[in-house]
Every structure is written in C-alpha cells, then in structure tokens.
Amino acid sequence: MKKHLPEDFVMPSFVSTPNNENSDPTTELLIDLTDQSIAGFSPSLSNSKNPDISNKSTLSNSSSTNFFGDTLATKTIGQFDLNYLLSPMAEPETTKATATENNFDKPIERWLNVNIRAGDSLTKIFKQLGLDTRIALEIARRSDAKILNMLRTGPYLQLLVRGKRLISLRYQPDLLSILSVDLQGETYRVNKIQRQxxxxxxxxxxxxxxxxxxxxxxxxxxxxxxxxxxxxxxxxxxxxxxxxxxxxxxxxxxxxxxxxxxxxxxxxxxxxxxxxxxxxxxxxxxxxxxxxxxxTPEGESLQGLFLRSPMRIARITSPFSKKRYHPVLKKWRAHKGVDYAGRIGDPVMATADGIVTFAGRKHQYGKVVILQHGQKYSTLYAHLSNIAGKIQKNRTVAQGQVIGYVGKTGLTTGPHLHYEFQINGVHKDPHNVKLPRSFAIDRSLRPTFMKNSDFWSKRLNQLARR
Ligand SMILES: [Zn+2]
Structure with a gap:
C-alpha cells in the first residue's frame, strides 16, 4: 500500500514507545516523513506479531484496517493495555463490524485512527463509525473545542471508543498542537497541548x-x-x-x-x-x-543571477569550444554551448529568472526553450524530450524552475542537454564567463550579520583544525 501523509504529520507522544527512537542523527529527514519514518510509525519498529504486545491487545485482528499494516505501540490507559492503530476511515464497514462484533459481552476499548476527508464533520464521522452522534454534537458545541468544527483533512483524528461511546479524542489542528477530549466521570474534559x-x-x-x-x-x-x-x-x-x-x-x-x-x-x-x-x-x-x-563572511551575496549549471546532476560531455568535430555532421565547427550528459526525462532548470522568448521545435535543436534575462543575457536549452507545461512564449520563469526534460530531439546522437549562454547576442562559455552577483546584505542589517559571521567563521576555523 502506498502511504501518503502530509509532511507535517507527526503523531502525538501517546502513540510512541521510548525504544522506537532512531538514534542515527543524520539518516532521518523531513522528506522521509511522508513515507515511513514518522516518529514511532515505521512498521519495522513495532510489530503486531510481537507476543508481548498481542497478548495484552484488546483487538483480536489488527491486520485489515491498519494503515501501515502493523500495530504501532502500546500504552496503558486505565486498566487497559491498548494497541494504537492507524486505521483510516476508508473501510468504515470493517471498523463497524469489528466494533459490533466485540459488543456483545463487555465492550472493549479501542483507538480508531480517522483519516479526515474534505467535508467531514465530527458528527458525520461519528455517524459513519456507528458512534453516538449526540456526543459529537455536545463536544463540538463547547467553546473550548470550537476548533473541532473546522477539521483539517488528513489523518489527524484519533478516537478511543467503547462500544458506541467516546472515551477519548485526540485531534491535531496543526503540527505543534494537540486537542484532547477525555471522558471523566460523566463529562468530557478538553485540554490543549502545545508542543515545541x-x-x-x-x-x-x-x-x-x-x-x-x-x-x-x-x-x-x-x-x-x-x-x-x-x-x-x-x-x-x-x-x-x-x-x-x-x-x-x-x-x-x-x-x-x-x-x-x-x-x-x-x-x-x-x-x-x-x-x-x-x-x-x-x-x-x-x-x-x-x-x-x-x-559570504564579508556580507556579499552568494546568490548569483545565474546558476552555473542547468542540471542538478550532470556531466559535461562536450565543452564550449571554437572548433570541434561534430559527431553527426562529421565536420569541424564551433560548439557554441555546453553539452551535459543526462537520461531522458532528467529535469532541466532555468539558470536565472527570465522570460520565455521561444518554446517549441527549431531545426537541429529539436525541442528547445530560449529565455531572455534582462536586456543583456539569454540562455537556450536544446534537444529536450518535453517542454514543461507552463513554459510558453512571454511567460516568466524563476531561477531553478524546471522548464523541460532531457531528450534527444533534433540533431543529436543520444540524449543530452545542449545549453547556450549569450551576452548581447554573442555566445559565451557559461563556465568561464564572469557572472554578476545579485545583491549584498542590507546596510542596516550589516552590523548584526557581521557579528554572526564572526562567530560562525570561528566555529568553522575550529572544525577545520580538528
Ligand atoms: Zn551541444
């Protein structure tokens, strides 16, 4: 199953166990969070087949509705040891069936992880799960739980239920806060937890x-x-x-x-x-x-008006040259650009902010994009397999924006990017031309920056001496 969770989704601590921690300081990343490394949620870190967990579990079968196909963690609430599952509402029938099935004798408590969809309200969710909707109405009416009237879509809601009754609710309105609602005696208590x-x-x-x-x-x-x-x-x-x-x-x-x-x-x-x-x-x-x-430590901008390379990872296969033997034409002529090796489909970036002056097919260039940057500069990207959707004549582009993809259209022996750089209509070697810098640090911010710069430069010196 492919898992798509919002980048900022981190479950509150009550689903975590202390030994799930990834101690390697550098391997886990923000981008990884969308996939599997959500704190404590990596399937490899906890296991429903673990007898220690499943013996205490109040759930007989956790395989079908679990979002990650696994049990996540356990925690004692009251006298129950509970498994916390991440089960989206995509299969409400399953959830309902399980709840009813276990209802005959002594109702069990279980956490339901709800994937909130557009248009969902607390009442609607309760109804779908077969829970008592009067409780949803009661909670949503409270002034300290107003936020529950505007649920954000995504897996941000967890409900602890016993039969049709809500025992606890956890809702994550944003990354750093959690709203909790807990049954105490006959009333519900609302708490807001702010995390840092x-x-x-x-x-x-x-x-x-x-x-x-x-x-x-x-x-x-x-x-x-x-x-x-x-x-x-x-x-x-x-x-x-x-x-x-x-x-x-x-x-x-x-x-x-x-x-x-x-x-x-x-x-x-x-x-x-x-x-x-x-x-x-x-x-x-x-x-x-x-x-x-x-x-720079002196306060000069590092950000130039042009990127040195239009591809993130590429190898130059043919440099700018006044004279080279053309592999297809089989004759000597100037190579007025730089060729980068690439695979078909590799993204090609605009090297500077500019305006599209041409996007389409052009003779030997194949599919090509030409950009104008201010009065003096223009760049050209040739042999593309495809031009990005938004790249049309007179549209503006931002530096680093993907304008097309490596291909082998036009006169070429194989997939590569041919990149040209012109100043006032004259071809220049983009790797040797002196490029203008964009800006230096603001005069008013300079004293503060220089203090910072001093501090960090000393730190870098220390690291270098190690
Ligand atoms: Zn070329």
Whole structure:
C-alpha cells in the first residue's frame, strides 16, 4: 500500500514507545516523513506479531484496517493495555463490524485512527463509525473545542471508543498542537497541548572522494542536507565539473526534535567548501520573509543571477569550444554551448529568472526553450524530450524552475542537454564567463550579520583544525 501523509504529520507522544527512537542523527529527514519514518510509525519498529504486545491487545485482528499494516505501540490507559492503530476511515464497514462484533459481552476499548476527508464533520464521522452522534454534537458545541468544527483533512483524528461511546479524542489542528477530549466521570474534559521543537546543533565534515553526494552519504549524511549544501554554493561551483577528489566540505546545521524524536534536518547555519585549494564560505542570514539566505563572511551575496549549471546532476560531455568535430555532421565547427550528459526525462532548470522568448521545435535543436534575462543575457536549452507545461512564449520563469526534460530531439546522437549562454547576442562559455552577483546584505542589517559571521567563521576555523 502506498502511504501518503502530509509532511507535517507527526503523531502525538501517546502513540510512541521510548525504544522506537532512531538514534542515527543524520539518516532521518523531513522528506522521509511522508513515507515511513514518522516518529514511532515505521512498521519495522513495532510489530503486531510481537507476543508481548498481542497478548495484552484488546483487538483480536489488527491486520485489515491498519494503515501501515502493523500495530504501532502500546500504552496503558486505565486498566487497559491498548494497541494504537492507524486505521483510516476508508473501510468504515470493517471498523463497524469489528466494533459490533466485540459488543456483545463487555465492550472493549479501542483507538480508531480517522483519516479526515474534505467535508467531514465530527458528527458525520461519528455517524459513519456507528458512534453516538449526540456526543459529537455536545463536544463540538463547547467553546473550548470550537476548533473541532473546522477539521483539517488528513489523518489527524484519533478516537478511543467503547462500544458506541467516546472515551477519548485526540485531534491535531496543526503540527505543534494537540486537542484532547477525555471522558471523566460523566463529562468530557478538553485540554490543549502545545508542543515545541528542540533544536540541536550538528556538524558535518569530510573529504570528497568521487562526488560530494557519494562521499557524504558514505559518512551517513542525508541526501537532502547534501543537496542543501550544494545549493548554497551553486552560483560559485558547478558540482558536476569543478569538484575533485580531495576537496573538503564542512558545515554546521540544525536538527529539530519533537518530543525526543528527530523531525527534520536543517537549515545549514554555516558552510565551507574547499575546491582545489580555494576556500568558499557561506553564513546563513534570515531574510525579511523568514527565508534562509546565504552570504559570504564579508556580507556579499552568494546568490548569483545565474546558476552555473542547468542540471542538478550532470556531466559535461562536450565543452564550449571554437572548433570541434561534430559527431553527426562529421565536420569541424564551433560548439557554441555546453553539452551535459543526462537520461531522458532528467529535469532541466532555468539558470536565472527570465522570460520565455521561444518554446517549441527549431531545426537541429529539436525541442528547445530560449529565455531572455534582462536586456543583456539569454540562455537556450536544446534537444529536450518535453517542454514543461507552463513554459510558453512571454511567460516568466524563476531561477531553478524546471522548464523541460532531457531528450534527444533534433540533431543529436543520444540524449543530452545542449545549453547556450549569450551576452548581447554573442555566445559565451557559461563556465568561464564572469557572472554578476545579485545583491549584498542590507546596510542596516550589516552590523548584526557581521557579528554572526564572526562567530560562525570561528566555529568553522575550529572544525577545520580538528
Ligand atoms: Zn551541444
């Protein structure tokens, strides 16, 4: 079964067991959360076949309705040891059947994990589950539980029920808060729990052997952190071409934990890259809109107007040259661009903000996109298998936006990207042209930034000396 959970979905602590923790500080990521590494929810971490759990279980069969195909954790509530299941409402019949079946003698308590769908209300959900809807109405009327009148869609609701009766309810209105409703005596008690991230600082450092990605992953650094690191320097360094074995990387980053479990890695706070003896450093600055920006320790922007490479991972197969032997035409002529090897379908990015001046077929170029960047600059991307949907003449594009996909249309021997760069209509080598920087740090923010920069530069010095 394919699992799709929202990125910010983290279950509250009452579904967790302490020994489920992933102690490796670098392997778990925010993006992984959409798949399987939700705190305590990885099927490999808990097992319904575990006799310790199933003996205490109040559920005879947990296989069919469980979202992850597994039992998740146990906890004692009152005198019951309960299994917490993640069972979406996609199969209400099953849920109902189980509930009724166990109702004859002594009603059992069980947690139902509800996947809230668009248009669902608490009453509607209660009705579908065969629960007492008067309770839903009573709770939703309360002023301290108003939030339950506007349920957000997704797996954010859990109900502990006994027969038709609601014992407890947990609802997660946003990532960091939980609303709980618990039956105490004859009335329901509402509680709001606010959670907080714990932030831990980490460092990563290593020597590049083949590529940054391979070397970093071999050291246990997550792929997304390595991509973040590379993207900080992408205006200075073409990681496909400039980096050699023996080059070094160092960075300091944050990890966020939610109730003892790692939630995400990043942002990078300070970074250093040594490429063939040249040192590049970047210091994080939080921009006005809260976004992370990176500057040199002197406060110059690292963000250039152009990316060095239109592909994230690519190898140059034919450089810019005044004269080269053309493999198809079988004659010598200038190669006015750079060829990147790629597989059909690999994404191609706009190297700068601009306007589409051409998107379509053009002779030997095959499917091609041409972008104009301000008055002076233009770029061209040729042999595409497909042009991205939004890329049409006169549309604007943003730097890094995917404009098309590697292909072999036009005059070419195999799939690759042919990339051209022009200044005032003259072809230039995109790897040797001096590119303009976009901006430096705001004058008013400079003193604060320089203090930060000093601090982080010293930290990087210490790491380098280790
Ligand atoms: Zn070419």
């Amino acid at each position: 991230f714990d932030v831990v600082e980490r460092t990563a450092t290593g020597i590049i052997q083949s590529s940054l990605l391979e070397s970093g992953i071999a050291k246990g650094i997550s792929q997304s952190l390595l991509f973040n690191f590379a993207s900080i320097f992408q205006w200075q360094i073409d990681f496909n071409k400039d980096v050699r074995s023996g080059d070094q990387y160092t960075f300091i980053y944050e990890e966020r934990y939610l109730e003892g479990r790692k939630f995400s890695s990043g942002p990078i706070l300070a970074a250093e890259l040594i490429v063939r003896g040249n040192m590049y450093r970047a210091i994080r600055h939080i921009g006005k809109n809260g976004a992370n920006q990176y500057f």
